[in-house]
Amino acid sequence: MNVHTGKLDATGMRFGIVVGRFNDIVTQRLLEGAVDTLVRHGARDADLVVAWVPGAFEIAVAAKELAEQGNVDAVVCLGVVIRGQTTHYELVAAEAARGVAAVHASTGVPAGFGVVTAENLEQALDRAGGKAGNKGADAAIAAVEMVSLLREIRRPRPAARRSAAS
Numbered sequence: 001m002n003v004h005t006g007k008l009d010a011t012g013m014r015f016g017i018v019v020g021r022f023n024d025i026v027t028q029r030l031l032e033g034a035v036d037t038l039v040r041h042g043a044r045d046a047d048l049v050v051a052w053v054p055g056a057f058e059i060a061v062a063a064k065e066l067a068e069q070g071n072v073d074a075v076v077c078l079g080v081v082i083r084g085q086t087t088h089y090e091l092v093a094a095e096a097a098r099g100v101a102a103v104h105a106s107t108g109v110p111a112g113f114g115v116v117t118a119e120n121l122e123q124a125l126d127r128a129g130g131k132a133g134n135k136g137a138d139a140a141i142a143a144v145e146m147v148s149l150l151r152e153i154r155r156p157r158p159a160a161r162r163s164a165a166s
Contacts, residue, residue, distance in 0.1 A: 004149055004152045004153050005149065005152070006144070006145035006146060006147070006148035006149030006150075006152065007145070007148040008041055008141065008144055008145060008148070009041060009042050009144070009148065010038050010041040010042040010043035010144045011042035011043070012042075012047075013042075013043055013047065013073045013074070013144065013147050014043075014047040014048075014049075014071060014072045014073050015038055015043060015047065015048050015049070015072055015073065015074055015075070015076055015140075015143060016048075016049050016050075016051065016063065016066035016067070016071075016072040016074075016075040016076070017031065017034055017035070017048060017049070017050045017051070017075070017076045017078065018050075018051045018053060018059050018062045018063045018066065018075060018076070018077050018078065019031050019050060019051070019052050019053070019078045019079065020052075020053055020054070020055045020056045020058065020059055020078065020079030020080065020115075021052050021053065021054055021055065022054060022055035022056065022079070022080070023079075023080040023082060023121075023124065025121075025125075026080040026116065026121070026124045026125060026128045027078055027079060027080055027128075029125070029128035029129045029134065029136070030078040030079075030080070030114055030116070030128050030134065030135060030136030030139075031050065031078055031136060032129070032136070033128070033129055033134030033135075033136035033137035033140070034076050034078060034112075034114065034134075034136035034137060034139060034140040035140075037134075037136075037137040037140040037141060037144075038076075038140050038144065041140075041141075041144055043144075049066070049071070049072065051066065055079065055092070056079035056080065056081050056092055056093070056115050057092050057095055057096060057099075059077045059078075059079050059096055059099065059100065059115065060077075060095075060096065060098075060099025060100055060102060060103060061099070063075040063077050063099075063100060063103045063111055064102070064103050064106065064107065067103055067107040067109035067111070068107055072109065073109070073110075073147045074109060074110040074111065074112065074143035074144070074146060074147045075103060075109060075110070075111045075112070075143070076111075076112040076114060076136070076139050076140050077096075077100045077103075077111055077112060077113055077114055077115060077139065078114040078115065078135075078136050078139065079096060079114075079115040079116070080115065080116040080117075080118065080124050080128070081093045081096065081115065081116070081117050081118075082117075082118050082119070082120060082121060082124055083117075083118070083119050083120070089117075093115070093117045096115045097113065097115065100113050100115070108150075110142075110143050110146035110147055110150065111143070112138075112139030112140060112141075112142040112143035112146075113139055113142070114135045114136045114138065114139030114140070115135075116128065116135050
């Protein structure tokens, strides 16, 4: 059996980080958590590019553009959607998730999902460095692990092993 696992070493990796500006009191903290995590795991600040978009709905288009340009190994997507008085919350949250998933599927570039959905601002802040951790950091860790895993899977097998397995 051949088992592949990703490592949590971001050395030599390049990351795009897309951040929704709406509710920036929360998204700024998500960004700080993601950047801190990437740097602590070996990424260089010079290998990070941040793109601010208006809100969670617009994250996917910027993430796809960064992924397609070929200058990043993964994209970390950060935003927050807080429930309000209307169904707008459900629409934006669902489309943000669907859009980020489409980046994975259409480009093959990992896209860490750090879009917080919350009932209120307090819950959102709890998920942006408060008592529930930092979902920006979590999305960054997922991106690092996926880049490492894909590199492992894509690495050519030695010819001797390949012919012996045939």
